[in-house]
Amino acid sequence: MDDPDELAPAVRSILSAARERANGGPGAEVGRTVSVAPRDLAAAFERAEADGRVPVIAEVKPTSPTTEGTREEDPVALAQGMVAGGAAALSVLTEPEHFGGSVDTLDRVRDAVDVPVLRKDFVVDEAQLDAVESDVVLLIARFVGDDLGDLLAAARDRGFQVLVEVHDREELERALDADATTIGINNRDLAELAVDLGTFESVAPHVPDEVTLIAESGIGSPADVRRMRAAGADALLVGSAIMDGDVEANTRELVRAEADDGGAVADDGEGDGEDDANGGSDTRDTTETPT
Numbered sequence: 001m002d003d004p005d006e007l008a009p010a011v012r013s014i015l016s017a018a019r020e021r022a023n024g025g026p027g028a029e030v031g032r033t034v035s036v037a038p039r040d041l042a043a044a045f046e047r048a049e050a051d052g053r054v055p056v057i058a059e060v061k062p063t064s065p066t067t068e069g070t071r072e073e074d075p076v077a078l079a080q081g082m083v084a085g086g087a088a089a090l091s092v093l094t095e096p097e098h099f100g101g102s103v104d105t106l107d108r109v110r111d112a113v114d115v116p117v118l119r120k121d122f123v124v125d126e127a128q129l130d131a132v133e134s135d136v137v138l139l140i141a142r143f144v145g146d147d148l149g150d151l152l153a154a155a156r157d158r159g160f161q162v163l164v165e166v167h168d169r170e171e172l173e174r175a176l177d178a179d180a181t182t183i184g185i186n187n188r189d190l191a192e193l194a195v196d197l198g199t200f201e202s203v204a205p206h207v208p209d210e211v212t213l214i215a216e217s218g219i220g221s222p223a224d225v226r227r228m229r230a231a232g233a234d235a236l237l238v239g240s241a242i243m244d245g246d247v248e249a250n251t252r253e254l255v256r257a258e259a260d261d262g263g264a265v266a267d268d269g270e271g272d273g274e275d276d277a278n279g280g281s282d283t284r285d286t287t288e289t290p291t
């Protein structure tokens, strides 16, 4: 794992709380091994594409180190609003101390909807995988270091689909070496917490086409959606922009970003990532494993 001193103080605190939970501290995971029958994430994306929705994973994110205040409504009502707005899947924060999440929230949300649900937490130890059932779990390459392959296998053994999050080329290489098939490129730099959509644009071309590729963080408008899609995103993970106001309307606006832009815009042949809201897959390196 990275030098902890390079991480933002909030992220160091998040990781230390995660380790405490993994090691039997407050909120420790219970002693059982979960076995999940997951809802298929890739199929959910395909269904969205088939009826003209941009595949969006809408995130139930009551608060965070980079947002002011806490959204106090029932997370189940928020989740149902997101699905009504066209979200292909949901992400539910289960980190309690910095994001206002809980495993109970995830359980209730997953019972109330029929789309796949991603558990968004900071998993650093296999024991954390057994805290709650979800359809997908997140592993952050930066935080799990050399344990990525083992944790990926442990998650798959339990039935989970796994989203491996990366932020740069080196992490992408590790994710591919570990045989990740669903990869998220996080536009948020966990060292500074700054967001730059250019991160996705610079890393995405090195992702093989067979990988399901998700753009994460900092997506705030239909134009951002189109920008990430033009750069090769199969799907988008959006939290803050959806949680800020009417979650159903916010989700719908992003999901319709391509339809409201006049539908799938033909590739302009410029290879410049502009006005290519066509699913973006032509902008990715489809033939070679990155070197």
Ligand SMILES: O=C(O)c1ccccc1NCC(=O)[C@H](O)[C@H](O)COP(=O)(O)O
Pocket (backbone or CB within 6 Å): 010, 011, 059, 061, 064, 065, 066, 067, 186, 188, 190, 193, 216, 217, 218, 219, 237, 238, 239, 240, 241
């Ligand atoms: O969102 C934060 O403030 C944050 C701070 C420290 C570590 C992680 C953080 N976010 C986790 C996420 O991955 C985002 O919730 C997710 O990608 C959605 O991002 P956004 O749409 O920008 O809310």
